Amino acid sequence: YTFPIHLTRLKLLAPLMLTDVALSIFVATPIDLIKTLALSEDMEGVSLEAGLCTSRKGRAETDLSFKINKKIQLSAPTKQLFPDLPFPVDFSLMTTVKAVKGSQVFLFSLYDTQGTQQLGLELARSPVFLYEDHQGQPTPELYPTFRKINLADGKWHRIAYSVEGQSVTLYLDCEKVETLDLLRGPDPHVSTDGVIVFGTRLLDEEVFEGQIQQLLLVADPRAAETYCRDYIPDCDAPLPYDSIFIETEEVRLCTTFKSHAKKMLFYIENTQKHLTT
Numbered sequence: 001y002t003f004p005i006h007l008t009r010l011k012l013l014a015p016l017m018l019t020d021v022a023l024s025i026f027v028a029t030p031i032d033l034i035k036t037l038a039l040s041e042d043m044e045g046v047s048l049e050a051g052l053c054t055s056r057k058g059r060a061e062t063d064l065s066f067k068i069n070k071k072i073q074l075s076a077p078t079k080q081l082f083p084d085l086p087f088p089v090d091f092s093l094m095t096t097v098k099a100v101k102g103s104q105v106f107l108f109s110l111y112d113t114q115g116t117q118q119l120g121l122e123l124a125r126s127p128v129f130l131y132e133d134h135q136g137q138p139t140p141e142l143y144p145t146f147r148k149i150n151l152a153d154g155k156w157h158r159i160a161y162s163v164e165g166q167s168v169t170l171y172l173d174c175e176k177v178e179t180l181d182l183l184r185g186p187d188p189h190v191s192t193d194g195v196i197v198f199g200t201r202l203l204d205e206e207v208f209e210g211q212i213q214q215l216l217l218v219a220d221p222r223a224a225e226t227y228c229r230d231y232i233p234d235c236d237a238p239l240p241y242d243s244i245f246i247e248t249e250e251v252r253l254c255t256t257f258k259s260h261a262k263k264m265l266f267y268i269e270n271t272q273k274h275l276t277t
Contacts, residue, residue: 030223030231031081033108033215034066034244037074037198045070048244051213052096052156053235064244065098065213073207074198078110078191081217087190088219094160094227096213099123101154105206106130108198108215112191117201119190121161123208125150129161129168129180133188144168144180156211158232162224174228213244 041048051063078087095107103123110119112134120130126147132138149172151157160171169179198215199208214232223230231241 029218030241031217033081033196033198033217034212036080037076037196039066039074039198039212041066043072045072049211051211051244052158052232053239056235056237056239058238063213063239063242065096065211066244067211068199068209071207071209073200075195078194078196081196082192087192089188090164090219090221092160092162092218092221092223092227093119093121093216094158094218094224094231095121095215096156096158096232097123097210097215098154098156098212099152099208099210101152103152103206103209105152105199105208106201106204107208107212108196109201110190110196111194111202113193115194115202118194120201121159123151123210125152127151129170129182131163131168131182131184133184133190135185135188137185137188138183142181142183144182146170146178146180149177158228160224160227162221164221169224171224171227174234176225214241216241 040046045068047067047069049065049067051065053063056063093108097107099105099107105124106120106122108119108121109117109130111117116132116136117130118132118134120128122128122130126145127149129144129146131143132140149170151159151172158171158173162169162171163182166182166184167179168182170177200206216231228234232239
């Protein structure tokens with residue numbers, strides 16, 4: 001039996017259509033690196049503090065951030081970020097952070113299985129955007145360096161990098177700063193078989209200290225341009241994305257439930273004892 005040609009085409013296109021749907025969902029969903037790395041106020045040297053905004057429209061509470069005042073190192077397999085899909089060729093890497101003044105440290109690093117750093121977000125004066133594909137391009141002397149800015153001046157910053165094609169664009173505090181060449185290969189790959197590291201590089205002594213409210217990776221280079229609209233707007237607007245608040249609220253509800261459950265269990269046990277006597 002021969003399928004009609006239109007059914008044959010549909011059969012051949014179906015996997016591609018499903019892939020497109022999966023990718024569109026993936027594009028719309030930010031990868032929350034704070035959640036992936038399980039950063040928590042329960043860790044030594046980590047506490048919850050007010051974030052970018054101490055008051056915000058439509059909300060009584062302040063923004064929340066994690067304050068890190070001790071050297072901590074967190075890592076996770078990159079596969080946790082991309083269990084079924086490759087690392088995106090074009091993407092946005094975005095964070096809201098306040099580094100200790102005078103720092104020169106990598107907030108986020110990604111390594112392949114050989115220990116080669118393929119991606120890194122540096123907090124420093126004249127920061128480097130570190131990107132190196134599977135063929136070692138660009139080489140370190142050609143890494144894009146944004147010489148006009150200081151990301152480690154002790155102030156809050158909303159930092160958003162857009163990687164697309166052969167260029168990387170930095171948006172800082174809702175303003176476009178500069179677009180620089182990213183001289184990677186024509187078909188670049190970043191490994192998902194290695195590890196991601198928070199707050200440092202594998203051989204560096206310097207470790208991030210300061211406050212962090214968001215750290216997001218989105219498989220869409222356009223997300224960086226609208227970071228201040230879609231994820232962390234000014235204080236006169238509601239906060240559309242707040243993983244720390246959601247997480248702590250979940251913990252609070254869970255703790256309350258456990259407390260009530262213990263009280264109920266105590267009541268049942270004592271009632272049973274009373275009935276048996």
